[in-house]
Every structure is written in structure tokens, then in C-alpha cells.
Amino acid sequence: MTVDAATTPNPFAGYGEDAALDLDLESPAVAAQVVKRLLSPDFEDFSDQLTRVGFCANPIHLTGSSTTLDAATGEVLSTYCSDQEPGGSTLVRCGNRRASECPSCSRIYAADMFHLIRAGVAGGKGVPDTISENPLVFATLTAPSFGHVHGTRDNHRRCRPRAKNPRCPHGRPATCMAFHDDEDPQLGHPLCWECYDYASHVVWQWWAPELWRRFTIALRRALAQHLAVRETKLNTRASLQYAKVGEYQRRGLIHFHALIRLDGPKVDGAFGPAPADVDADKLSDLIRDAAASVRFTAPPMFAGDSERVLALGAQVDARHVRTGHRTDDPGKPLAPEQVAGYLAKYSTKSASDTTDQGNAHLHRIKTVADEFARAVEDEWNHAGRPVELRDWPYGLLGKWVHDLGFRGHFASKSRRYSVTLGQLRRARRRAQLLLADAQRRGEPVDLASMEAQLLADDDAETTLIVGSWSFAGIGWDTPGDVALAKAAAARAREHAQDKAAKKRVSKPD
Ligand SMILES: [Zn+2]
Ligand SMILES: [Zn+2]
Ligand SMILES: [Zn+2]
Structure with a gap:
């Protein structure tokens, strides 16, 4: 198992007055947990962990170690052990696809889905x-x-107009003369729940x-x-x-x-x-x-x-x-x-x-x-x-x-629609390794050959990671920590959107 490298800036660093975290605090108890965390002496460690795991709301804790070897020579390139981490365990992303469970991991999932689907439409990523x-x-x-349900209708027509206001066997109106808009909470609800x-x-x-x-x-x-x-x-x-x-x-x-x-x-x-x-x-x-x-x-x-x-x-x-x-x-x-x-x-x-x-x-x-x-x-x-x-x-x-x-x-x-999620995940992991490797050697990354390297089959790996890991738990310590993780994820997303918007301004399409 490989650990995500840090790629996102610390969300808690350098806040101006206009950049407060948007925290979703469901109760005073959670608010108290957040305050306690923000004032705790190990806040820096927590913030580091949070950043490294990409603000995942429900990270998996692992204990163990791994060694990276050169696949050809067997030379040990680096070693890593969870003992080095605060709390003695390594955190990895939960990988949940549901936005309601983990906003951060679901965004990565959505990005991978986007590329997978796009490659099957227009080619690319080896297709x-x-x-x-x-x-x-x-x-x-x-x-x-x-059964009849309330709905929006094409051409701004009424929901369910009927002559003579008929009623269902339960005595409820079988008609609805409303023009529902998209936000109407009645949408999708049956006209009569007993008839449905x-x-x-x-x-x-x-x-x-x-x-x-x-x-x-x-x-x-x-x-x-x-x-x-x-x-x-x-x-x-x-x-x-x-x-x-x-x-x-x-x-x-x-x-x-x-x-x-x-x-x-x-x-x-x-x-x-x-x-x-x-x-x-x-x-x-x-x-x-x-x-x-x-x-x-x-x-x-x-x-x-x-x-x-x-x-x-x-x-x-x-x-x-x-x-x-x-x-x-x-x-x-x-x-x-x-x-x-x-x-x-x-x-x-x-x-x-x-x-x-x-x-x-x-x-x-x-x-x-x-x-x-x-x-x-x-x-x-x-x-x-x-x-x-x-x-x-x-x-x-x-x-x-x-x-x-x-x-x-x-x-x-289907099998031959395009690339797989596994290939895309492996490519992302390799990209992080390649970038880290280039940084270590002080050399620029060769973008020309990068995509082919990233999407190559497993047997073309030049390094080998040998490790032994065991599951040590899941999630942050308190709901307050989860609230901080979700707020930081939202902030990182805004940051990314701002950057994308600036790019679009400078490069109109
Ligand atoms: Zn997650
Ligand atoms: Zn209706
Ligand atoms: Zn009825």
C-alpha cells in the first residue's frame, strides 16, 4: 500500500479575515471539540495529517512499514515506517465515492470517472x-x-390538471393545479400515499x-x-x-x-x-x-x-x-x-x-x-x-x-469501454512518485513520456514497494475533527475552483 504524498497546501495556514473556515457544527458539543482541537498543543501534527490525507473525512489508520526497491537491481531506495507518524499510525484515504460521506475522496472519484468516461468518448489515456x-x-x-407524483412539466404546464376535481378512493384530490419549480419540496411525492x-x-x-x-x-x-x-x-x-x-x-x-x-x-x-x-x-x-x-x-x-x-x-x-x-x-x-x-x-x-x-x-x-x-x-x-x-x-x-x-x-x-479506475488510480500514485523522485534528483519531470509511463502495465514498474501493513482503525478522534476535515476539504475545493476560473479568464475558449 502506498501513502498519498502531500500535494495540497495547509488549509489552516495564513488566514486573512475574509477567509474563515465554513464549519458545519451540528451541536455545541462538536463546537467545543473544534475549539479544543484548535487550541491543543498537537494541532500542528493534526493539521499535517489532515493535509497529507487530503482532508479525507474518514481516514483509515494503518500500522507497519514498507521499503521501496529498484526493481532491476534490488537496491533499497527508501524505507518508511508508521512509527514516524504522530500517534504511531499512517493515515490513508477512505476512498468513499459518496459525497455525503467524504467530500474529498468523492471528488477524486468523480475526477477519475470523468477521465474514464471522457476517454471512452474522445480517446486518450491509452484509448x-x-x-x-x-x-x-x-x-x-x-x-x-x-402512482401519480408531483412533478415539473415541460412548457410550464400544470402538475396534474383534471376536469371536475376528481378524488381518489381515499378522498384525496387526484389533481394538482400547481406549477412546481425545481426547488419545490413536494416534487416526487405521491398525490396520495395510500394509492401509491x-x-x-x-x-x-x-x-x-x-x-x-x-x-x-x-x-x-x-x-x-x-x-x-x-x-x-x-x-x-x-x-x-x-x-x-x-x-x-x-x-x-x-x-x-x-x-x-x-x-x-x-x-x-x-x-x-x-x-x-x-x-x-x-x-x-x-x-x-x-x-x-x-x-x-x-x-x-x-x-x-x-x-x-x-x-x-x-x-x-x-x-x-x-x-x-x-x-x-x-x-x-x-x-x-x-x-x-x-x-x-x-x-x-x-x-x-x-x-x-x-x-x-x-x-x-x-x-x-x-x-x-x-x-x-x-x-x-x-x-x-x-x-x-x-x-x-x-x-x-x-x-x-x-x-x-x-x-x-x-x-x-463494459470491459472495452475505456481505461479502468484501477489504471487511473495507479497512474496518480505513480505521478506522485515521479514528481517526488524528480524533486529528489533536482531534475525536471519529462512530461512528454509521462502519460505512457503512468498508464503502463504493472510489470513495467521500475520500482517495487514491499511492505507489511495492518488495519488499526478508521476515522478521526471526534466529530469535531470530522467537521474540521470537511471544512478544510471545502476550502481546498474553492481554492481549486478559483485557480481554474483564473485559468479560464486568461484562456478564453
Ligand atoms: Zn475519504
Ligand atoms: Zn403537483
Ligand atoms: Zn388515494
Whole structure:
């Protein structure tokens, strides 16, 4: 394991009066902890640790040592031991993707996602830029309706106007004459919570990953049919690559945003030119048809419940990012930076960003999911535990209640979409080593050959790190320390944004 080098300036150094830390102090006790920390004699040590771990809100503590060797000669280049650190342990980033858990680590995750997705759109990071000539579609697959909910409508129309003010069987209005704006807390809430089908909502969310899987199979089948080849021979003509990210809608249902690229048959393992007879418009049509065809019969949750035939929502948005090299892009295609930016941003969101305490609808989803989870476990117990709980159809529902019953991956990609997160992480670690090495030798960094070195495979490493580490704990000492870490992370972010804004001013695009 390698420790992040310090790359960020100390956030507590050199404050002017206009640069106070924006602390989120949830209670007087936390405020007292912050004051105690700021006045403590070891504040410098704390501040150092915080800086080195990049203001991670929940760092992992490790104890142990490592030795860096020259891979060719075996010469010892440096040694490092956690004893050197304040408190006797080395802190490393938690690496959490959720912005609500760790603002700092989630930003790194988002930046890596951005580069991963962008490389699959425009090339770079070892992906040839010829892929930028293949058709590419940005598709959003939604959930179906489980009851009327308040929403914003296109063209400033009313939420749900109906003649004669009908009421639902529970006596509540089945109409809503409001024009909701984006900030309206009512958005996503059912018109009547008793009419809303929470049970089917939870079941759908549980099987959403299965619906996505079936969609990818249906799309391959549709493409093979269009190209008049057998499905098993599809890879002789074309290959579909995608990157997808899940996002919670206001009504608490996940939907999938996906970039879907059509490549030709693999040349040397990857990225051939797309077949000439499928452009992005055709690909969009195939995506819509495939999404509309997806069905899955979900088993009953427990005795007395019924089967449900699940589908994706009828609204499938499929827009081309570009049509490919054969035609000029008609209309207004999305820019690569735009789509990469969307997906990177969605990838750091979590259910808790939507489930703020006051949201009665989301609270109800959790309550229902929780009740079902208990009923499912009861039944498993009564059945004499015939299989492991995880192999029981809804056995692990209880584990995913906080994610509103969604158990899938928030972000995933096909193998040949672009580079991997692992490659990008390794590259960042190497960049830090290269910079440190250049500094030590007093030589400039060779930027020309840097990217290739950074993205090279593991066996091309010139140094070898041998270490032995064990887990010694997680997190800062007090909620006050966490508040300081989050405030410092926010400040570092503002600093980076200021710098980026200044750059933009001097280099208009
Ligand atoms: Zn973190
Ligand atoms: Zn409404
Ligand atoms: Zn009702």
C-alpha cells in the first residue's frame, strides 16, 4: 500500500479575515471539540495529517512499514515506517465515492470517472482517438410509474390538471393545479400515499440491476438482427461498449444514464471502426426498442404476495452524442465534456443525498422495504433455512434498505469501454512518485513520456514497494475533527475552483 504524498497546501495556514473556515457544527458539543482541537498543543501534527490525507473525512489508520526497491537491481531506495507518524499510525484515504460521506475522496472519484468516461468518448489515456468516429448515444432508462407524483412539466404546464376535481378512493384530490419549480419540496411525492404502490416500487428497485442486464442482452440481440448475423456471430461485425451510472430520481427510484458506443469487430483486442450500416440514429432506435422489450417476472416476496411482471419506464431518452464519421452531425449533439461531466457528477450521489430526514415519501419507502425485509427473513427462518439467506430471492433486502432497496453498482462499464479506475488510480500514485523522485534528483519531470509511463502495465514498474501493513482503525478522534476535515476539504475545493476560473479568464475558449 502506498501513502498519498502531500500535494495540497495547509488549509489552516495564513488566514486573512475574509477567509474563515465554513464549519458545519451540528451541536455545541462538536463546537467545543473544534475549539479544543484548535487550541491543543498537537494541532500542528493534526493539521499535517489532515493535509497529507487530503482532508479525507474518514481516514483509515494503518500500522507497519514498507521499503521501496529498484526493481532491476534490488537496491533499497527508501524505507518508511508508521512509527514516524504522530500517534504511531499512517493515515490513508477512505476512498468513499459518496459525497455525503467524504467530500474529498468523492471528488477524486468523480475526477477519475470523468477521465474514464471522457476517454471512452474522445480517446486518450491509452484509448485510440479513432473511437471518436464511432456512433455514440447517451441514453436514460427510467422506472415505470407506481402512482401519480408531483412533478415539473415541460412548457410550464400544470402538475396534474383534471376536469371536475376528481378524488381518489381515499378522498384525496387526484389533481394538482400547481406549477412546481425545481426547488419545490413536494416534487416526487405521491398525490396520495395510500394509492401509491410502495410494494411494487420496492420490488422494481430490487430487480433494477436485472432489468439493466436484460436490456444489454436485448440490445445485442436487436443489433444482430439488424445486421442480419446470428447473435453468437455478432462480434464478427460489431461490439457494444457502455459506461453507465445510476441516479436516484426525486420519487426515490433509480434510473440509469448510459453512454453506449458502437464499435466494429475487435482489432488486436479492441476498438474497431463501426459497421457502415448503423449510424447513431439507428443505434438510438435500437436502444429504444430494446428498452421497451425488457420484461422480468419477479417472484413473490413472501407467501401471499403475487408475482409481478416488471418493465422499464416507457420514457426512454436516447440522444446521439455524435453520429459517427459517415455523416455530419445533424441537430445539436452533446459535447464529450458535457456527458462525462454529467455521469461523473451522478456517480458521487447516494440515496442519503435524496433521503433528507423531512422527506415523508422516501421515509415511507424505507419503512416498507424494512417491513418486507423482516417478513422475508421470517419466512426463510420458517422454511428451515433451505439455502443461505443471500441465495433466497429477497434475502439481502434488509442490507439495502438505506439505499432504498437498490443493490446494484452505481457505476459500471463494459470491459472495452475505456481505461479502468484501477489504471487511473495507479497512474496518480505513480505521478506522485515521479514528481517526488524528480524533486529528489533536482531534475525536471519529462512530461512528454509521462502519460505512457503512468498508464503502463504493472510489470513495467521500475520500482517495487514491499511492505507489511495492518488495519488499526478508521476515522478521526471526534466529530469535531470530522467537521474540521470537511471544512478544510471545502476550502481546498474553492481554492481549486478559483485557480481554474483564473485559468479560464486568461484562456478564453
Ligand atoms: Zn475519504
Ligand atoms: Zn403537483
Ligand atoms: Zn388515494
